[in-house]
Amino acid sequence: MKYTGVPCQYSSPLDGFSAYGKVTYEMGCNNVTCDNKTFIMPAVEASKNADATILLVGLDKTVEGEGLDRNDLLLPGYQTELILQVIVASKGPIILVIMSGSAVDISFSKTDDRVKAILWAGYPGEEGGRAIADVVYGKYNPGGRLPLTWHQNDYLSMLPMTSMSLRPVNNYPGRTYKFFNGSVVYPFGHGLSYTKFNYTLRSSNMSFNIKLGEDIPYRDMEYYMANNTEKPPCPAILIADFSCKDHFELDIEVKNIGAKHGNEVVLVYSKPPTGIVGTHAKQVIGFKRVFVPAGGSQNVKFEFNVCKSLGIVGYNAYKLLPSGEHKIIIGDSPTSLPIDISFQK
Incomplete structure (x- = not known):
């Protein structure tokens, strides 16, 4: 077809x-x-x-x-x-x-x-x-979000098109919104509306102390030892080593404070702990489109598995769950929700 x-x-x-x-x-x-x-x-x-x-x-x-x-x-x-x-x-x-x-x-x-x-x-x-x-x-009233980054033309001179790595490598910049941190025309997820939406995150701060069997080893990771960053005693675990059933929920109130009905796409990102070498800056872990009448509000609920939503991919392609303070970011909001991960045997 x-x-x-x-x-x-x-x-x-x-x-x-x-x-x-x-x-x-x-x-x-x-x-x-x-x-x-x-x-x-x-x-x-x-x-x-x-x-x-x-x-x-x-x-x-x-x-x-x-x-x-x-x-x-x-x-x-x-x-x-x-x-x-x-x-x-x-x-x-x-x-x-x-x-x-x-x-x-x-x-x-x-x-x-x-x-x-x-x-x-x-x-x-x-x-x-x-x-x-x-x-x-x-x-x-449009309510779309860009599914790709709109780069400036000079981005083409920053790396060869034969470089397939998403991470920054050999002085080349990273690819996609996860790794590229330079100037762009429009970023991934950008979109405007004829109205304006405000978010209120009703979920409280969360922490998970994950209990592991004695046969599950800790995994090491490389850290930038700057800006008072301290490497945790138990940096990470291999997600495939255990059954991860921990989850967390988000309850977000989306309020239309403008004068026109509209749709809003709520994007949820996770950000790994500060200082880990080579990991992404943030990644989308969920999104929902919601219609909100002018002057009205809608509650949007998400449920996430801790390992699937907070895991990172190491250089050897294994997926790891780092310990430390992860962050949840809603859209382009400057505020974030901390989620602390620790391990116990």
């Missing part, structure tokens, strides 16, 4: 926006590769008289796809020049809509106050045009 194809009918972005008002359309680019500048000026002239300008840019399967590598993380051809010229000429607000299957470096527009909104539409289905217009006009 094929997972791509041409739909029987489809709604283009032009169709979607035309349903809301009068639209003056100009191509801007001759195609996705945008290798001809002659179409830019008509688009610039149109933006001078528009109450608002919607810029649709991005990629397609001629630029990215299975068996096809991109050369950089930038928009193809003169697309960036198109955006910059329209930004200067437009009298009204600018909405940038990006249609692509992967990240693009749009740092220049992210930091420009004249670009009032940026929407990543991916490659939408047959009703994608109407869906994009519904989001831009506020008929639908």
Whole structure:
């Protein structure tokens, strides 16, 4: 069964926006590769008289796809020049809509106050045009989260594409949100809404003193011996060595303090104890989407197995449970819930 194809009918972005008002359309680019500048000026002239300008840019399967590598993380051809010229000429607000299957470096527009909104539409289905217009006009309140990190273009010069390691190695930066700690365009899990949500974590501080059999050995780990970090006497245990039935629960109140109904994706991360060499900075251990009406609240409950949610993977690929103070982080909240792990024989 094929997972791509041409739909029987489809709604283009032009169709979607035309349903809301009068639209003056100009191509801007001759195609996705945008290798001809002659179409830019008509688009610039149109933006001078528009109450608002919607810029649709991005990629397609001629630029990215299975068996096809991109050369950089930038928009193809003169697309960036198109955006910059329209930004200067437009009298009204600018909405940038990006249609692509992967990240693009749009740092220049992210930091420009004249670009009032940026929407990543991916490659939408047959009703994608109407869906994009519904989001831009506020008929639908978006509640998505980025499933990947949007890197800056200079990330490509930091490591060879033949390096498959996720951890930092040989002076190369790490990969994915778990290991990369440099500047990005947008981080993994980023997403905005037309409303605002507040979280209240109702669970209390927790600790687990895990009892082990005499035949289960402690496992050593390497620590950074700096910033007063002390290596614990029993650093870790191999998770496969015992039956791990300990679990913890989280009860999170999600309150919509805005004026618009909306969906929120609650992301839960675990962060390992400070000082362990080579481990991840944090990892997703659970997520749930919840609808919260304006002014209302919803309780979201999670239950996690201690070993599955707090374990780390060592350099030899064995999964270990470190002792010490782990942390639970909800979304991008600056606060965290400590969970202390210790072992006893």
